[in-house]
Amino acid sequence: MSAMIDEARALRAEDSLDVVRLDAYLKGVIPGLAGVPEIRQFHGGASNLTYLITYGERAMVLRRPPPGVTGAGAHDMLREAGVMAALRDSYPYVPAILARCDDPAVIGTPFYVMERLVGVILRRDLPAGLGLDAAGVRALCMTFLDRLIELHAVDTTRPEVAAIGKGEGYVARQVSGWTGRWDRAATEGVDPYGDVIAWLRAHQPARESRLCVIHNDYRFDNVVLDPADPLHIVGVLDWEMATIGDPLMDLGGSLAYWVEADDDADFRALRRQPTHAEGMLTRREAIAYYGARTGIDVGDFAFYEVFGLFRLMVIAQQIYRRYVLGQTTNEQFAGFGEIVRVLGARCRRLIGTGGDVP
Known part of the structure; x- marks a missing residue:
């Protein structure tokens, strides 16, 4: 299993950090650090930047926003760290926060540092050495959903938990907020998808199904599996969009990544997690x-x-x-315009049928 543990790689040039300033800051706030840090980068994400910082045997993870202008409220790493700190006592899968820095003089942006969770992170396909048959894959899928269900059961009456979101009115705020972000993110020649936006506005529920803590980006590559037991999830990552909201919105967001083996070719081409594997629940079964x-x-x-x-x-x-x-010059983003087109087409197909695409 050690060969499947998620590892960092060399830094991309555009994502380099000021090692001297970062080292001085970390040694001032985290006891016991010595020597010169080695800095590597996790390349799996497409939004915020994630680095592995090691001092000898001591390893930690740094999260920072991407370079360039971002949308209002987006990529707020200090808020993410605050959410994680608020939830850690209630939900044991949250990594511990080691440091939070709001001084851009250190590396150019605010950032936080958390403990590193060593484990297996699933990407596009199940690793050959995972050792799971179809029944094991099904059990893993149910465990994945169980951790989301446990999050939705966290006590929101605790003041520190209640403070992470506004709660009531969440669905309406999301529809308004994301349609506004869509308008602001337009590039030349992009389809405005006015029909999709109009459908969402017309079909949004009048109230939330329930209010609870939601992750808002819960997918297989944001959970860490125990290297000794892949059916055991040891951590959940990427809490940037967590809040108090509607749990069905959380499940719907997770299922947006849920590509099945018999989906259309365009949607299958977007697959970034192994939801097509034999034994995985279908979207209908997961719901x-x-x-x-x-x-x-x-x-x-x-x-x-x-x-x-x-x-x-x-x-x-x-x-x-x-x-x-x-x-950004990251070439993996050059094809994101096509991703937008495929997702927009799928929205239109769903709207036409009133449910999932057969």
Whole structure:
């Protein structure tokens, strides 16, 4: 299993850090650090930047926003660290926060440092050495959903937890907020998808199904599996968008990444996690499982599914706009315009059927 542990790689030139200033800062706030740090980078994400900082045997992870102008409220690493600190006592899968820095003089942006969770992170395909048959894959999938269900059961009456979000009115704020972000992220020639936006506005539920802590980006490559037992999740990462909101919005956001083996070719080409593997629950099965475990009515899920795809489409367009404007030279972002087109087309197909694409 050690060969499957998620490892950092060499820094991209555009993402380099001021090692001298960072070293001085970290030694001033984290006891016991000695020597010169080695800095490497995790290349899996497409939004915020994540680095592995090691001092000998001591390893930690630094998170910072991407370079360039970002949308209002986006990439707020200090808020993410605050959310993680607020949730850690209630949800043991949150990594411990070691430092928070709001001084841009250190590395050019605010950032935080957390403990490193050593484990396996699933990407596009299941590693050959994972050792899971179809029944094991199904058990892993259910465990993945169970951790989300546990998060949605966190006590929101605790003041530090209640403070992470506004709660009531969440769905309406999301529809308004993400459609506004879509408008601001436009690039030349992009389809405005006015029909999709109009459908979302017309079909949004009048109130939340329930209010709870939601992750808002819960997917397989944001969970860390125990290297000794892949059915055991040891951590959940990427808490930037966590808040108090509607759990069905959270599930819909997760399912936007859920590509199945018999989906259309364009959607299959977007797959970044192994939801096509034999034994994985289908989207319909995942929704039914969630409803059975929580008691929440999931009978009319079309809005949540379409909104999850639309939100992912906006995120991809925001990243693509940064690439078009030259704020990043990362070539993986050059194809994000096509991702937007595929997601938009899928939204339209779902709207046409009122449910999932057969």
